[in-house]
Amino acid sequence: MNNAVLSIHDVHKSFAGLHALSNINLDIRESESHAIIGPNGAGKSTLLNVCVGRLAPTRGTVLFDGTELTGKHPFEINQLGVARVFQTPEIFEDLTVIENVMIPMFSRRDRSFGLNIHSRFDEQTEIQSESVQVLADLGLGDHLAHLTNSLSRGDKRRLELAMCLVQHPKLLLLDEPTAGMARADTNATIELLKRIKATGITIVIIEHDMHVVFSLADRITVLAGGTIIAQGTPDEIKGNPKVVEAYLGEETV
């Protein structure tokens, strides 16, 4: 409890009478990889949206590093150290790949608004070299000057991840980072996420692909119908009959 980076306490969220989330209590421990799984409509993305300030919970609190997140704008939550990758990549389509990565770095450097017109963006050598390094690391080194709308879907996902990583977040939220990827790409992403995990960043991952979940997660939370039905280590979850019934069962039958 003490080393919880993110603690979600008694969170409810309803949309016009539909209970998307009810009575969610969840602690994400420091440096762990925590997977949230569950069938479609279980409330996984809603939970993530509540955490980043996109949605306000109907009831309950979300604490990040001891700071209350409910009622804060997404940009304030990001400044506290929470970065998010979306199910469909949210990147700057009209900017080049390297510009996409420089923007989050400007945000990291200039915490508050400044009319930053005394320098040229093509002469920010420090920011550039770090951007180039991160992009090369994620295999995007050949696309630096390309507009992002020419990238493949997998590359867009990697780019979005790079945009999050250059901010050095404390908590990284991943919404289905391998959805729609070919097996080889998925495996590459798993390796990449393992490397990120090794740096000590706390990761919360929503994922349907059990191969990804079991290769990465330290702990797993299973959502169904807006409530938590099970929680534990991968081995515990594998053997839990409730989970098999609610989720894994669907696929095996």
Next chain:
Amino acid sequence: MFGISKINDIMLLVAFAAIILAGPIILEPIGASYPDLLQKFAIFGIFAIGFNILFGLTGYLSFGHAAFLGVGSYAAVWSFKLLSMNAIPAIAIAVVLSGLFALAIGYVSLRRAGIYFSILTLAFAQMSYNLAYSVLTPITNGETGLRVLRTDPRYLDVMFGADVGAAQPTTNFFGIEMTGWPGFYFCGIVLIAAFAFSIVIFRSPFGMTLRAIKSNQNRMGYTGFNSRPYLMSAFIISGMYAGLAGSLLAVTDPLAGAERMQWTASGEVVLMTILGGAGTLLGPVLGAGIIKYFENIFSAFNESVLNSLFEFMPEDVRHVVVEVAGLFVGDGWHLTLGVLFMIVVIFLPGGLMEGAMRVLRIKHSPKVTNIGKSPQRDIVGEGAIEENLDDRVRTAPARSKPTG
């Protein structure tokens, strides 16, 4: 890596300055080489450059920018009346006041985006226009327009011992009268400075942030940016540009009327920017020049000019040709402009700058699919991107050599 560099931008600025200053000679063959028209080219060029900082970079389409133009003009004329006939205090006051006006309008309008933002700015501009004719008549002098009188106090001029009230006053820049060619060169130099500042903004981290806001405001939030102050700054800077243009209108002709604030004037600057190429550096100036050229030169063509133009044709054919061509000139110049605008929007959504890039066969200029979705690249920058790619191709084999 970015396809731009300081050297390229300086070259662009020098070339731009040379073309503006040589404008009277360059435009001689197309009959546009007289100071009144060239002043308008420069002034509306400034207006469009400023508008482009808002629309081209952030994608926020303001339909009320003429209001700032009007505020600038009124402020300048009041400065002529109360302070001095010198252009400098007039310009300074106009820029500051239009900036404050933009702060107030932006504070309200920027709460909404897209069409709602456009409607809000339009509403504000129309409100200003109507108020200028009604409630604000003591400030604007209503339909007559605000003009400089011999009997105005001009405290600063009096303080410096100028002979006030002796003759009909004329605007000046420390003794140089701001009419005719000196007036054009004054506006031209301000235009060059305005262009230089827009280069600075386009190439700064601030400019890149604005482009990112246009591209994906949602992501900006999850990247830790509060977009509002950035949009506010862009809106205010762009309003100040409009105020500067408005004050120059008053400097070259010290008379301010409310028709300057009408929605058609706001629409005109939108046309200028899109015609030239929104989000490009040169496009807005080009668009402003073309529209003002059509307005002043094409509208002056009449049947006798056409007749002499098509003199080589047989009588009957000439009659038909003149009849048809007559629809597009004189009062029909709007028709020509409309057709040109439609052609540009349909075939070159990136404006004439996109066309220029295609003509110059620059391969890597990204295709523009939507108005306002311009890639913010200019000819000079594009050339640089190509060079970089060539470098990479040349060095690539060396890098991929097996190392053992």
